[in-house]
Amino acid sequence: MSSASSAADQTVSDFIARGATGPLPRHYGDALVAAARKDPRIVALCADLPGPTETDLFQAELPDRYFEAGIAEANMIGMAAGFARMGQIPFVHSFCVFVTRRAYDQVANQVAYPKLPVKIVGFLPGLTTMLGVSHQAIDDVALMRALPNMTVIEPSGPEQLAGAVTAALETPGPVYLRMLRGDAASAGIAPKPLLRTGEVLRRGPHGTIFASGLSVAAALEAAETLAKDGSDVSVVNIATVKPLDTALVVELAKSTGIVVAAENHSIIGGLGSAVAETLMEAGVPAGFARVGIQDTFAEGGTTPYLQAKYGLGAKDIVAAYGRAAAQRHAIEKGRA
Amino acid sequence: MTKQETRARERQPAPRITDVTELKRIAQELRRQVVRLVAPTGQGYVQQGLGAADLFTAMFFSELRLDPADPAWPDRDRFLLSTAHNTAIFYATLAARGCLPEASLADYCKDGSPLEINASERIGPLIEATCGSLGQGLSVAVGMAMALRHQKRDARVHVILGDGEMQEGQVWEAALMAGARKLSNLCLILDYNRMQVGGHVDNVVGLEPVADKFQSFGFRVETIDGNDMDAVVGAFARARAHSEAPTCIVADTLVGKGAPSLEGILGHNMKLPADLAARALKELAGAGA
């Protein structure tokens, strides 16, 4: 059989480190270790992705509380339910797509129904990976939102990754964290708390853009462009997608009359759907448009390429605002 | 046997290479291609590709019945790469066998190219199923083997699985089915390179005794050195000749095989900077056939 022999003149870790683009900061992983040091109930489970889910430090520092589940996500969710029933608070880790789609029935029956404090942590949200369709979570928010008792959280960026740990722990039952790793440039970024309510990042009277995750930055950029064209819009970071801050959604829709929802996710079942459901049931006659993946599978590619090709960028938000404004105009004309 | 079946059996548009020395030479060339594909961007899986080069060479140049000019030929043997990320070696092999234009390799992992890291059926019918979510390939292979039998076609189904991938429960559901249905037209190759993302498979969730497991599931099992071309070609031929049960070939492979500076390094998604790639290419040029 083949046995491991080491490279001629360097250690394995030297070798891998040399080739890497540089270590990525571990905003989430470091916060999880800090929380676990304070709360002995916290354990981490991981389905063979310690590096990509930032749990490598946890594995090194708290090895007796780190449980490697192997490439077996459905089993891992069941195991986490077992840990939770024994009084632990398990954080389970894989890519977004695998902890949701691949273990959905297990999440529903063993985590959501019994309201267990299992914190389901996924990475690679939406179109942020070269690994293609199999690794792109375009429907995870829809899936998790549809489960009773589930809280769905998506940080706006690296600044809220640590806050996601706090938010998950402050929520008594099951939580889904939809995470995107910060790049090397985000090292040392000042952390911001992650709110249960919508966070108004910019105020403007002409319209409102509700955004989550990667789309928050795009929404702020779109707002700059719109401002140059004379439309001063509000931008709201919705980091807690479920339960949605419906009061704020209704209030801003009423006061601004034009609403755009933007997300790095399918237009079906995610933030855009949640906002639309809220507005219809509240009877708010706002102009409305969604920005998201248009009910299609995508492909592997760099993040900027994918975000542009699949219509998730700032210019797509600007265009959506135009559609929503036209619709608003039509509504008002119809009324007159 | 119907007329159509006879024709299927006789048709072998891409002639099989039986000369093991020639197969070894091809494998060595494919290894160089793996390094060339992965080096420029660091995207792709160099260690796995070098380890599995002999399996891919024997599979595509000696074992599979296929027609590069007619990739959708209904009587082709099916090949599935369940570890769909191992595309550096897969695409290098497909191109060398005339199933992909050589020039398309220049676009490997580039935006817009169908040659993604995880093999997608965007490429065409030779990607029999899109398998980047680990644990799913064997189920599809079992379905294909059952359908081929149902349609009275004599084509075979080959599927490569990773050792880490064996941890997925679905693999064992499929294996139970294959054994229960005695799918002798199915050949599972376990690329047992001992590596997964978290390091050595035994330090994650070990598989041993894996040969016994498959045996107890109703497979005919062979354990071979997956980097010994004679052994690989022989194991494929014996699988083809057997008519009672599915075959599982437990192929011990060495990550980085052929480039001594890379051999045995458990770097799952290892980057390959230019100087180290150049050294590996030099090693690969000197060694082998």
Ligand SMILES: Cc1ncc(C[n+]2csc(CCOP(=O)(O)OP(=O)(O)O)c2C)c(N)n1
């Ligand atoms: C269901 C699923 N979970 C996790 C992953 C992420 N992933 C990609 S490759 C890999 C390790 C695969 O190990 P193995 O099967 O041994 O293949 P090899 O090491 O030969 O590449 C993992 C965990 C995945 N692709 N699919």
